[in-house]
Amino acid sequence: MNKKIKYLTFLMIAIFIGSLNVEAYVCKVSTSLHENSSGNSYGKIYNGNLIPGVAFDCDLNDNGVYESDTERFYYVSRKYINENNFDNNTAVLIHYSNVSRPSTGLNVVANNTSSTVYGITGEVGPYKAMSYLPSTNDWKNIQLERTRVIRNEDGSAIGTFDYTDNASTGGAYIVARLLTIKELENACSNPMDLGALSGCNFLLENTKYDNSSYLHGYHLETLRNGHSEQNLAVNGSSKNVVYTSIGTDNNPYVNYFGVRPVIEVPIKDLDTRILNTDTQINQLTVKSSSNDEYFDAVKKNDSEYTVEVPTGVNSIEVSVSTLVPYSTITINGGQGSRYSKTELVTLSENLNSITIEVTAEDGLTSNTYTLNIVRKNESENPTPSNNCAWTAPSIPEIEVDSTFDYKKLMNSTETFSYRIKDTSIATVSNKGIISTKKEGKTKLVVTSGECEQEVDLKVVKKSSKEKIMFSTDLPIYVNETLDLGNKSELKKYSNLKWVSDNSNIVEVDSKGVIKAKAVGAVTITAENDDILYTVNVKVYSKVAPPDIPGTPTYGYLLTDDENNEVSANELDDNSEEKKKATTDIEDLNKVKTIEVTIKNDDAKNVIVFYLPEGYDKEKIAVYRLENGKYVRLDAELINGEIRLKDSKEGVYAIAELNTKTNIPENGKISYTNVKDIENPKTGNKLPVVLALVGYLTIVGIVIYLKKKNKLSRI
Incomplete structure (x- = not known):
């Protein structure tokens, strides 16, 4: 693909991806866990199964932020309805902390030291505790079915209760409730046994379980069987569920407990994708900021690239894209950008070291890449000489907006460098790849050590021939043959002339049958007046399987x-x-x-x-x-x-x-793994649909620009 087209496609993708808001979930699985002062962690990291204790971070205010410190919740169960029936479409998540509503304001705050009673004797439901719960003033992105049936331990209905409380919230509505014993039992068996909640420690965070200055725990919504004056509560000190008084009587536990919010979230609004840890760079492009001259970045190792530019180039555009769309890129510590990033960099006299940092979707995994920019002075070129041990071969005419691998023509073991005198006509990479830009004549300069030779380069008008080019290398073994002429897309053409650019590696006969002779890579072309067919062939040697005694x-x-x-x-x-x-x-x-x-x-x-x-x-x-x-x-x-x-x-x-x-x-x-793409959020979150349409559009553009025709093995 022409470098200019590549760059324009790169920019189109960057602009499109940058315009999308793909965060369309209420809660996302967490990538890290809270820890107490002893280093013990709370909850679990999602591993593909939604089980009790899985940690989530929730966008409580619909601002696109999933704050792991203050918006942490834990999955408990599906929503309990009645008689051991659960709503499988709704998840119940519990907050990491108790809350209260200070008298000085209407908004709730985290509070693990102030207790409150459940209600008032004679009232049905958490009449007092409700005034501590968050409202639409606090968590704008959360909704609650506020009319609830209050039940006792065995699930029997006691009466209905309305989680509204406009008085304490200034006219807003409550968006969270208390946890029920049935939901807790669904997560942790026999919770009333002493120490039973040790295995469900996500229910004990910010209690006396690990902080002696905190409350013992928090109220449950459920009432005690046969004792309408008592409700159930989680006790972090004894690590189990206990009974406590509804009102202010002599029960010793009455001042031990606070209020911990529980939210109801539709399963489809939980982002349970396992977050990607990939930090690989997919494409790195360097071009002059003053014109369309491109320079190839050479990968020295897994984290370092080098690119050589002429002295006259004072600034460059560095464009980076990643393999996965959720990775974030920064260049020289600047503002981060997801999936793709372009930065203007001013060059110094000698060597510039540009730092590219890629952070994976999980927010924890990162990799730092270094791009070394070397500004080559023309005076560094050796004096031309005709006394070389090698000869630079001539170049066939090349069409405009095409590439040509000159290095394949060099039958020598020496190391070469390349430059083109008139870069407005064509450019060449340090790997010998010539990229043409417009019609004209210029010189390719080939250098090795003190030896330098010049070769004529002529760029001609693009042919009207149909071109078929495969974007993937065709693999073949040494001594293996393959009939390319029998391909269905070529049968309708006659008088094809078949050519191998290196018959020492792969030879081809007049009918398109190729035979691999040695390990290496070649380009096979078939051409007549109407078509130019091109395929890259890669030859491998066959290595026998190792002999492991007794083991197939x-x-x-x-x-x-x-x-x-x-x-x-x-x-x-x-x-x-x-x-x-x-x-x-x-x-x-x-x-x-x-x-x-x-x-x-x-x-x-x-x-x-x-x-x-x-x-x-x-x-x-x-x-x-x-x-x-x-x-x-x-x-x-x-x-x-x-x-x-x-x-x-x-x-x-x-x-x-x-x-x-x-x-x-x-x-x-051909396989496509779609199992991980689950539960896309629908409804009014239009950007999710746009993201999918945009992705398919981009894929279509790239396939088109690559001349489609995916390579397959016959």
Whole structure:
């Protein structure tokens, strides 16, 4: 793709993503836990199952902020209705702290030292405790069905109660209530036994459980069986549920308890996505701020890039995008931006070190990248010489808005640098990739050590021929053949001229049949008056599977490095990974789990598994264990082998499903893991719908600009 088009597409995506408000949930799963002074944590981090104690941070005021310190809640149960019936569409979440409403104002504050009685003897419901609860003045984004049936321990109805209390709230409405014993029992068994709540310590945060200066606990909404003058309460000191007096009598517990808000949240309004920890950079673009000249950033290692620019460039635009849309990017400590970021940077005389920090969606994981900008002085170029041990090959005519890999033509083991004299016609990266901009003639200067040669470069008008270009490398083994001419999209064309740009690696005959001869990469073209067909072919050597005595092995490795070592060890039925696979994978018939270890994981790895004996190829699926969860992968099924596009060491599951995976004729198994995309919030939150439409639109633009035609294996 032309660099200018890439950059414009990058900016379009940045502007569109930046305009969306994707925070459309009342509460989101937390990424960290509260701790007491002893270092003990409260609650649980969400692991894919909504269980009691899962910590949430809630946007109480609909301002897009999920504050982990003051807006922390814990999932208790589904909402109790009657006779052990629960509303499975509504979650009950309890606040991390007691609250009260000071006499000096109408808004509630956290208060773990001021007690209040439940109500007044003769009244039904928490008449006094209600005045402590938050209202629409406090939590604008929360709603409550305020008319409640008050029940006793066994669930029998005592009467109705209205959580309104306009008097204490200045005309506002109460938006939270007290917890019921049935909801608590649904989370923690036998809660009235002494010490029973030790296993549910999220109910004991900010009580005498860990702070002797705090109240013992807080009131429940439920009344005691046969004792209408007593209600139930959580006691952090004894770590259980106890009885206390409704009004002011001689019950010793009467001044021990405060009020802890409980909110009701529709399940669809809980964001239970497992937050991504990815901090990888997807694209890094550097261009001159004064024109459209681009400079390729070379990745030196996992966290450092270097780009070389001419002395005359005084400032550059640095544009960064991440692999996942929820990561946040800052450049040189500036304002953060989600998914993509462009920053104008003024250059100094010699070396500029630009810091790029990417923070993952979880808010905790981050990675710092360094972009080194080297300003090259023209006087540093060596004196041209014709006494070189190598010869710079000539360049064929190149069309406007095209790229050409010149480095592939250099039949030498030396290290070369490249520059173009007239950068208004074309530019060249330090990897030898020429990018054309307009028609004209100029020179490509090739340098190695003290040796320098110039080559003519002619850029011509773009041809009207239809172009078909695959965006993915076609993999093939040494000594393997493949009939490209038999592809359906080419059969309608005649008189095609087939060419390999390096016949020492891959040769092609007049009918489009290619044969791999050596490890490497080439470009194959087929051309006539109407079409230019291009495909990149990558040749791998086949490495036999290691022999592990007594252990069946189903994996081996294809790599550019034949000395790379890999082991693929099948795990037994008692392994935790095997047990987890049988739990995680839906529609499962049978499964093998294989642990792959790679000695040199910096090599370009392509892991291949044999199709296990007795497995149905029409039902095969491939998973990898990632962040404690098995995720389906893209794969190709070729002659009984399963080839993975995304290969790295880890635990894999080769599964046979109960239903067919609908493999197309070309043998490609295409998977999309949608299980994590759950419970999108609907209703009046239009930005969620816009985000989905926008995402699909962007994908369409990118596919179009890449000339569509996804590569598949025949």
